[in-house]
Amino acid sequence: MGSIARGLAPNLGSRPSLPQTTGSEGAGRRRPVGEFFAWLHAPSRPALFSPKAGWKPALPPAHISAPLFRTVPLELHDSIRDQRLAVLRETFFPRLPVNTPLTLELGCGHGHYLNAYAAAHPEEFCVGIDLIGDRIERAERKARRAKLANLLFVQAEAALFLGALADLPRPAAPWLARVFVLFSDPWPKRRHWKHRVLQTSLLDTLDPLAAPGAALHFRTDHPDYFAYALEVVAAHPRWRVAPPEEAPWPFEHVSVFEERALAGAPQSFTALRRRAAPPDGDISTGPHRPV
């Protein structure tokens, strides 16, 4: 954590404001509605119906209305995505320590688990990622109160974050030691499985970022999602499910979501990235220490 001591510790109070979640990202439901009501009650809003406008309704601008209806015009979707990428590249990634393995939680919610984890593992640098801005703000407040210098949160879609991380120039870019996916939305309907955080494309994206032996910890109270996740890992050439004796669960802390899930029977596994020699360009061939 030398780099943190040298002053690269994040300024948790200055989180850049990110463009808000779109409906197509699934989980950003509260914020778009809030924005709509803010527009509705704004003193500057034009009259909803007026003779001047030919009695046509005054509609909110597209960036407010589109997320409400989950049909985001392609160009709006692209511009939100581009803005988020710019924030990640220009503001967020420079705050990450160099040459320190990262511990990520994808879909960190209010950050209960990751705050407790980071406090118990000061030697690791943790990053929590979630789609929902309110949750990220709450997570950051906890980290600030606990004065944790080894923890950052960012509002982003998990795949977007990882894709942007993978685009950073090697070998100075951060690499991953541990990734948690805890109680992520199960999306029970088959046609929605593409929204699940753990799927083959996630393992593909993690592969070049993860050190050999890096761990992916998955926990859910949804039996079908658990079985699906096991299958996805078992079918992947670069990851394998490790028996608990080999990779015990690293840390227990009950989050609000876990508390709700305890009525069910949460199940967990740890997948390890295989240590086999990677193809050219893989970071494990670089100067990084394997975990």
Ligand SMILES: C[S@@+](CC[C@H](N)C(=O)[O-])C[C@H]1O[C@@H](n2cnc3c(N)ncnc32)[C@H](O)[C@@H]1O
């Ligand atoms: C049920 S909560 C679990 C939170 C936390 N992991 C815990 O155990 O307390 C799932 C979280 O994942 C977030 N999420 C869902 N899909 C996501 C994605 N593709 N990228 C980032 N966050 C996502 C949601 O916004 C939500 O906060």
